[in-house]
Amino acid sequence: MRILEERILKDGRILPGDILKVDNFINHNIDVPFLSSLCDELCRRFSEQKITKVLTVEASGIAIGTLCALKLGVPCLFAKKAKTANLSGELYTAIAHSYTHGNDNTLTVGAEYLTKEDAVLIVDDFLANGAALDALLSICAQAGTKVAGAGIIIEKEYQGGGNSIRARGIRVESLAKIASLSAENGITFC
Amino acid sequence: MRILEERILKDGRILPGDILKVDNFINHNIDVPFLSSLCDELCRRFSEQKITKVLTVEASGIAIGTLCALKLGVPCLFAKKAKTANLSGELYTAIAHSYTHGNDNTLTVGAEYLTKEDAVLIVDDFLANGAALDALLSICAQAGTKVAGAGIIIEKEYQGGGNSIRARGIRVESLAKIASLSAENGITFC
Numbered sequence: 001m002r003i004l005e006e007r008i009l010k011d012g013r014i015l016p017g018d019i020l021k022v023d024n025f026i027n028h029n030i031d032v033p034f035l036s037s038l039c040d041e042l043c044r045r046f047s048e049q050k051i052t053k054v055l056t057v058e059a060s061g062i063a064i065g066t067l068c069a070l071k072l073g074v075p076c077l078f079a080k081k082a083k084t085a086n087l088s089g090e091l092y093t094a095i096a097h098s099y100t101h102g103n104d105n106t107l108t109v110g111a112e113y114l115t116k117e118d119a120v121l122i123v124d125d126f127l128a129n130g131a132a133l134d135a136l137l138s139i140c141a142q143a144g145t146k147v148a149g150a151g152i153i154i155e156k157e158y159q160g161g162g163n164s165i166r167a168r169g170i171r172v173e174s175l176a177k178i179a180s181l182s183a184e185n186g187i188t189f190c
Numbered sequence: 191m192r193i194l195e196e197r198i199l200k201d202g203r204i205l206p207g208d209i210l211k212v213d214n215f216i217n218h219n220i221d222v223p224f225l226s227s228l229c230d231e232l233c234r235r236f237s238e239q240k241i242t243k244v245l246t247v248e249a250s251g252i253a254i255g256t257l258c259a260l261k262l263g264v265p266c267l268f269a270k271k272a273k274t275a276n277l278s279g280e281l282y283t284a285i286a287h288s289y290t291h292g293n294d295n296t297l298t299v300g301a302e303y304l305t306k307e308d309a310v311l312i313v314d315d316f317l318a319n320g321a322a323l324d325a326l327l328s329i330c331a332q333a334g335t336k337v338a339g340a341g342i343i344i345e346k347e348y349q350g351g352g353n354s355i356r357a358r359g360i361r362v363e364s365l366a367k368i369a370s371l372s373a374e375n376g377i378t379f380c
Contacts, residue, residue: 029303030266032259059248063266066253067302069222070260076220076253 001041002128005124005189008154008176014183018156020041020126026153027060027125032067035153039067042123044175049148051121053077053114055140057107057132058097060125062154068123073116077114079107079136094135107135114143127152127174130161136171149173156181157190171177191231191363196380197224198344198366204373208315208346217315218235218342222257223341227241228365229257232313232341235363239338243267243304245330247297247322250315256284258313267304269297269326282327282332284325297325304333313363317342320351327360339363346371347380 013021025031041048042064051072056065057079064076069076082105097104116118122136133150140147149171155162157177177190205209215221232254241262246255247269261268272295280301287294304310312326323340330337339361345352347367356362367380 023300024303027272027299028268029261030256032256032266035256035370036260059252062249063256064240064251066220066225067260069220070226070257073223076222078218078220078249080249080312106361108212110218113258117214173353180305 001038004038004153004176008178009187012187014181014187016183018181020154020156020178020181020187022125022154027063030063032063033083035066035129038153039064039071039123041123041174041175042153043068043071046121046148046151049121050119051148052118053120055079055109055120055122055136056124057081057136062124064123064125064151068121068151072121075113079109079139081105081107092139094138094142096131096135097129098131107132107139109139109143109144112142114145116144118143119148121148121151121159123152124150125153126156127154127162127172128135128156128159130159130165133161133165133172137165151175154178175184191228192364194228194343199377202377204371204377206373208371210343210344210346210368210371210377212315217253220253222253225253226257228336229254229261229262229313231365232311232343232363233258233261236311236341239311240257240309241338242308243310244366245269245299245304245310245312246314247271249328251313254313254315254341257319258341262311263345264345265303267299267310269329271295271297280375284328286325287319297322297329299329299333301333303368304330306334308333309336309338310343311338313342314340315343316346317344317352317362318346318349319342320349320355323351323355324364327355344368 067078152174155174255266342364345364
């Protein structure tokens with residue numbers, strides 16, 4: 001998606017460790033009107049599907065999940081990264097290793113909120129090695145929930161997570177696919 | 191706000207420790223169309239103000255912040271609860287004690303995203319003892335940012351945090367104010 005690639009080139013910053021920092025418009029100081037237009041496109045790509053729920057993971061996925069759910073007129077369920085006093089009852093959990101933060105997170109969803117009757121659209125800001133998406137897919141499998149597909153804002157295609165998940169028959173749509181990223185040579189898109 | 195009070199009575203659950211669990215429509219499995227109508231009302235109450243940014247805190251505040259920012263056509267900045275690899279440069283921080291989770295969180299915002307020219311609307315799902323809101327106000331004070339006010343979905347009025355902050359001259363608007371809450375006697379509103 002051209003407007004997103006241009007925005008990444010203009011506002012994205014490359015940090016040590018091949019981290020693409022987009023906190024000035026995606027995941028800290030969110031440019032909500034711009035992100036809303038990106039979510040329009042994500043929803044358009046899944047418009048032939050009857051989606052009953054949007055599933056994402058805290059914290060960076062919540063704005064995207066909320067905007068997509070608003071457009072689709074459905075709830076947004078976000079997986080929590082730790083069991084809290086607010087979660088009780090039967091839970092679905094799956095472990096995801098965070099590439100950015102260098103730690104493991106146990107993603108947790110209240111079992112009552114995912115059913116066999118649901119068809120979910122999974123959304124997130126980044127897809128790199130695929131650990132978070134893989135954990136969300138595991139949670140959907142535990143619930144017997146149908147996955148319509150995954151909608152991603154920025155995929156680091158060169159890390160392989162997206163294609164590995166596509167090879168399993170899951171539809172993954174990414175609005176920007178990064179082919180290479182380095183402080184020396186900048187960003188190239190697929 | 192009547193529709194919110196009715197929804198709390200219908201769907202809210204009281205957990206030990208006076209915790210009001212609203213994860214089935216506010217802060218886990220978010221009823222986004224409903225929350226959007228609540229955010230319409232929050233924005234309406236501040237419609238005479240020229241707001242340049244919405245400020246909230248991860249994770250439960252992000253959906254509310256995103257929906258309010260969408261309606262106002264401004265960015266949504268959310269404070270993070272821990273310093274991450276995605277935050278660098280000059281930061282504003284303030285410590286907030288979480289009543290729900292029983293721990294201290296250091297709320298962090300990139301200093302570049304709050305300026306003396308901004309007028310922010312602070313939003314959150316709950317206001318109880320006021321610790322999170324107080325920390326966000328401290329961050330705004332560090333930045334020299336004008337605070338238009340705070341918009342809250344559910345205030346536990348009996349915990350006193352909201353009135354303590356109002357007494358400092360900060361405008362706090364809450365869509366539902368809880369006067370008392372107990373497993374034995376249920377919920378009463380102000």
